[in-house]
Amino acid sequence: MERQFKVFRYDPESSKKPYFQTYTVDVQKSWTILDALNAIKWEQDGSLSYRRSCRHGICGSCAMKINGKNELACELQVFTLKGVIKVEPLPGFEVLRDLVTDMDRFFGHIEAVKPWLIAGLSPTDKERLQSPEDRKKLDGLYECILCGACTSSCPSYWSNDDFLGPAALLKAARYCFDTRDEGFHERMDVLNSRNGLWRCHTIFNCVEACPKDLNPTEAIVRLRARLAAEKI
Amino acid sequence: MEHHRHDVVVVGAGIAGLYAAMKAGESADVAVLSKIYPTRSHSGAAQGGCAAALGNETEDNWEWHFYDTVRGSDYLGDQDAQELLVKEAIPVMYEMEHLGVPFSRTPDGKIAQRKFGGHFGQFGKAPVQRSCYAADRTGHAQLHCLYEQSLKCGVRFYNEFLVVSLMIEDGVCHGVIALEIRTGMLHAFWARAVMLATGGYARAWKVTSNAHANTGDGLSLVLGHGIPLEDMEFVQFHPTGLYPIGILVSEAARGEGGYIFNKDGERFMKKYAEAKMELAPRDVVSRAETTEINEGRGIDGADYIHLDLTHLGADKILERLPQVHELVFKFAGVDCIKEPIPIRPTAHYSMGGIPTDLDTRVLLDGRETPVEGLYASGECACVSNHGANRLGTNSTLEAAVFGRRGGMAMAEFVKEKGPVVVGTAIPTQHVEDEVAHYRAHEGKERASVVRGELQDAMQNLCGVFRDEEKLSKLVAKIADLQERFEHVGLQDKSKVFNTELNELVELKHMLDFCEVIAKSALARQECRGAHWRTDFSGRDDEKWHKHTLAFKEKDGSLRFEYKPVVITKYPPEARKY
Amino acid sequence: MKFDRGHGSGGLNWWLMQRVTGILLLPAFLAHYIVTHIGTEHFVTYEKVAERVATPTWKFVNIFFLSLVILHGLYGVWSVLLDGWARKPVLRITLYSIVVTVGLALFVLGLVTILPFKA
Numbered sequence A: 001m002e003r004q005f006k007v008f009r010y011d012p013e014s015s016k017k018p019y020f021q022t023y024t025v026d027v028q029k030s031w032t033i034l035d036a037l038n039a040i041k042w043e044q045d046g047s048l049s050y051r052r053s054c055r056h057g058i059c060g061s062c063a064m065k066i067n068g069k070n071e072l073a074c075e076l077q078v079f080t081l082k083g084v085i086k087v088e089p090l091p092g093f094e095v096l097r098d099l100v101t102d103m104d105r106f107f108g109h110i111e112a113v114k115p116w117l118i119a120g121l122s123p124t125d126k127e128r129l130q131s132p133e134d135r136k137k138l139d140g141l142y143e144c145i146l147c148g149a150c151t152s153s154c155p156s157y158w159s160n161d162d163f164l165g166p167a168a169l170l171k172a173a174r175y176c177f178d179t180r181d182e183g184f185h186e187r188m189d190v191l192n193s194r195n196g197l198w199r200c201h202t203i204f205n206c207v208e209a210c211p212k213d214l215n216p217t218e219a220i221v222r223l224r225a226r227l228a229a230e231k232i
Numbered sequence B: 001m002e003h004h005r006h007d008v009v010v011v012g013a014g015i016a017g018l019y020a021a022m023k024a025g026e027s028a029d030v031a032v033l034s035k036i037y038p039t040r041s042h043s044g045a046a047q048g049g050c051a052a053a054l055g056n057e058t059e060d061n062w063e064w065h066f067y068d069t070v071r072g073s074d075y076l077g078d079q080d081a082q083e084l085l086v087k088e089a090i091p092v093m094y095e096m097e098h099l100g101v102p103f104s105r106t107p108d109g110k111i112a113q114r115k116f117g118g119h120f121g122q123f124g125k126a127p128v129q130r131s132c133y134a135a136d137r138t139g140h141a142q143l144h145c146l147y148e149q150s151l152k153c154g155v156r157f158y159n160e161f162l163v164v165s166l167m168i169e170d171g172v173c174h175g176v177i178a179l180e181i182r183t184g185m186l187h188a189f190w191a192r193a194v195m196l197a198t199g200g201y202a203r204a205w206k207v208t209s210n211a212h213a214n215t216g217d218g219l220s221l222v223l224g225h226g227i228p229l230e231d232m233e234f235v236q237f238h239p240t241g242l243y244p245i246g247i248l249v250s251e252a253a254r255g256e257g258g259y260i261f262n263k264d265g266e267r268f269m270k271k272y273a274e275a276k277m278e279l280a281p282r283d284v285v286s287r288a289e290t291t292e293i294n295e296g297r298g299i300d301g302a303d304y305i306h307l308d309l310t311h312l313g314a315d316k317i318l319e320r321l322p323q324v325h326e327l328v329f330k331f332a333g334v335d336c337i338k339e340p341i342p343i344r345p346t347a348h349y350s351m352g353g354i355p356t357d358l359d360t361r362v363l364l365d366g367r368e369t370p371v372e373g374l375y376a377s378g379e380c381a382c383v384s385n386h387g388a389n390r391l392g393t394n395s396t397l398e399a400a401v402f403g404r405r406g407g408m409a410m411a412e413f414v415k416e417k418g419p420v421v422v423g424t425a426i427p428t429q430h431v432e433d434e435v436a437h438y439r440a441h442e443g444k445e446r447a448s449v450v451r452g453e454l455q456d457a458m459q460n461l462c463g464v465f466r467d468e469e470k471l472s473k474l475v476a477k478i479a480d481l482q483e484r485f486e487h488v489g490l491q492d493k494s495k496v497f498n499t500e501l502n503e504l505v506e507l508k509h510m511l512d513f514c515e516v517i518a519k520s521a522l523a524r525q526e527c528r529g530a531h532w533r534t535d536f537s538g539r540d541d542e543k544w545h546k547h548t549l550a551f552k553e554k555d556g557s558l559r560f561e562y563k564p565v566v567i568t569k570y571p572p573e574a575r576k577y
Numbered sequence C: 001m002k003f004d005r006g007h008g009s010g011g012l013n014w015w016l017m018q019r020v021t022g023i024l025l026l027p028a029f030l031a032h033y034i035v036t037h038i039g040t041e042h043f044v045t046y047e048k049v050a051e052r053v054a055t056p057t058w059k060f061v062n063i064f065f066l067s068l069v070i071l072h073g074l075y076g077v078w079s080v081l082l083d084g085w086a087r088k089p090v091l092r093i094t095l096y097s098i099v100v101t102v103g104l105a106l107f108v109l110g111l112v113t114i115l116p117f118k119a
Helices: A033-044 A104-112 A132-136 A155-159 A165-176 A184-191 A205-209 A216-231 B015-025 B062-072 B079-099 B138-152 B217-223 B282-294 B314-320 B322-332 B395-417 B429-440 B447-461 B468-485 B499-523 C012-039 C046-053 C056-084 C089-114
Strands: A002-009 A019-026 A063-066 A069-072 A085-088 A095-097 B002-011 B030-034 B156-159 B161-169 B172-180 B185-196 B235-242 B259-261 B305-308 B341-350 B361-363 B370-376 B546-552 B558-564
Touching: A002 A033, A019 A033, A033 A085, A033 B447, A069 A205, A104 A165, A165 A184, A165 A216, A184 A216, A205 A216, A216 C012, B002 B015, B002 B172, B002 B395, B015 B030, B015 B138, B015 B185, B015 B395, B030 B161, B030 B185, B062 B079, B079 B138, B079 B395, B138 B395, B161 B185, B161 B217, B161 B370, B161 B429, B161 B499, B185 B217, B185 B395, B185 B429, B217 B370, B217 B499, B235 B282, B235 B322, B282 B305, B282 B341, B314 B322, B322 B341, B370 B395, B429 B499, B447 B468, B447 B499, B468 B499, B499 B546, B499 B558, C012 C056, C046 C056, C056 C089
Parallel strands: A002 A085, B002 B030, B002 B185, B030 B156, B172 B370, B185 B370
Antiparallel strands: A002 A019, A063 A069, A063 A085, B161 B172, B172 B185, B235 B341, B259 B305, B305 B341, B361 B370, B546 B558
């Protein structure tokens, strides 16, 4: 079936301003948006640039704005959308080219929350013990694929891109709520900074945007409670 | 060209590359070059687990794991490497737990373990729970953890840099030249030690579980320097690729008790592996499935069969296999709690690769002479742990164990040799010319068409079952495609994020190593592990119990040599499951 | 790209203040409404209100209520400014001064209204 795709185009090397280009694609049953983009690139216009890799929603490369919502192009089936499909880069990030955005700031923010286990000495010849109940506390936190859909959907981040953003705060929660971790105090300076936890206004866009159905807002609220409890 | 200097440069940021970077980063100045952001690496797609004989759930020891790995490899693995793999698996698994990998847990708090195909206790008797897992997102959990630990160690990341050339002269590696995708600029990275951890190459098949990025770049990079490739004919087809696109449905689905059925509702594995049924190794199950489909017993006569989990119940599926549940729902519209999953074999893992020794040093002659300062580990390397067929959960294990060994070996080597000096002796001009040539590529052919035909040909002529006629056709087809590659035109002339240029470079790599695969497969006249020739009956240990080494000559032709398999404990025996 | 934590503390105390004042304001508003419109017999007249406001307890209650409203309202305005606009230090300091001045002015205005009432 023929479908139309209105795709955001921008090349900093050309003198053209950003514009939308419409492509008509013969879409097969069960195609995703990524399949359609591949068809455009491979059969019509080799100059279209976008990121992609695993094509089954685990690598996080292909987050983009599709019909106004942040989605993973490789997971979203074409038939679920009606009419002309509009494909744009993730909002809130600098566009490098076409659908490719600058992710360096995003990853810098992830790094800032010290996303590694901070713990004392572990037993040398065995694993540390953790009960299944304690391990369960990480469910909903460790599955993040760092696609950027949440941070890119956050109005607080749009207005202040120094804000850590939901993805970095979710990552902080993944370690802070790991019962093996003792690093909350070390992370506190960043979490409690001017661009940390307090810039979130519980708008819940991140929850809606997350393709893995995670809840960064809840993680942020829990981190705040923990921080308040530690400080007072 | 911009020049950089580091003690160690790691190319590729999957589990192997990051483990190496982290270990070397404890004492050396390490840079990681990756053509995609590290957490995008395909290690993250590994689902079912990582094998180690911890014995947390059922009695186990490394000798049983060793025996299974040897037998799984159809006796083509080098047993010194395999013994190291299974022994070090245990401390490495504990180390990963200490680093923070969120493993699932047993009721008493230990790392949880599950059954997997090909893993048995008491030397091949009953299935054993050996695969350490984090739900069915084990690779994802390990990859992210290692990335984060590398950040902690101060490893420098150069993200979205595509390596286009190795600087090797007189048997010494001095670094790499890479294209910065974002700007189109070339950078020279000078290093005392370079590790290739560029991953697998099953992207060369049409139906594959692999990511778009899995184009085997490291293999053709070394091939051009006179370094051979080992055992390239052995490519694993995973029995449970989701129909039709081929993405992976974890073997954990069978490990947790899933059954496979043909159209008659028959658990047909009883005909092919009477004792172990669905838990036989992957080559055995993939052949069984393909036979059923070829003989018209696919579901509705089509080319797929059913994987049934419905008897496991919703609770077990959602707790142990949440990603499987999500994937098959999103990509096939199937709720696996209620319905069977349509599956078929999918190109999955490359057993062959760049020959290395036990410290991951790349071997110039494929036997014992290392290239100074060049290392390789993970799927792109061939130590050889997996021989003719890899056991499930031994891949992330190999990446971790040998990535770690490589990292330590490189750190040691840097200590010994001191920091590298930025040289000028090695000509870099030819790389600039080569990339300029790629950019200027004009012609009527399209890279996607050439690649599509290559993938079709590999799929149809070099699949689960092979024969001389098919493979000869394939060799001719690849020669034709290589010729047509010269006439591929590039539409994208921009320097900024020119992904068409990347795809062109990757296609060149694919054509290079596919030629090696096809010719290696044509040469090997026997059935062993994943390489099954229908025009020969069975394994031929007398003639073929040896590794293939393919060298590229100056004139571009391939020369084959063979080297003996290292046997320390288990001489070849008949392999029945 | 390195994360910029910004200067000073992030606002745990202010955030807490906003929650506490918010919670306190709820019953305060309710009480205000009940006392003024239900608790007062028949018509609300200036005299009746003036009489009540003149007592020391009610003076204290009203000043407390006034502080809560000003703190809560202006901190809300300030955080909106912080989010969207006030990125540059100069602008930040200017806006902060304006917010504080407005706050103080309103508080003084409230005081001079409440305190003069005599029984």
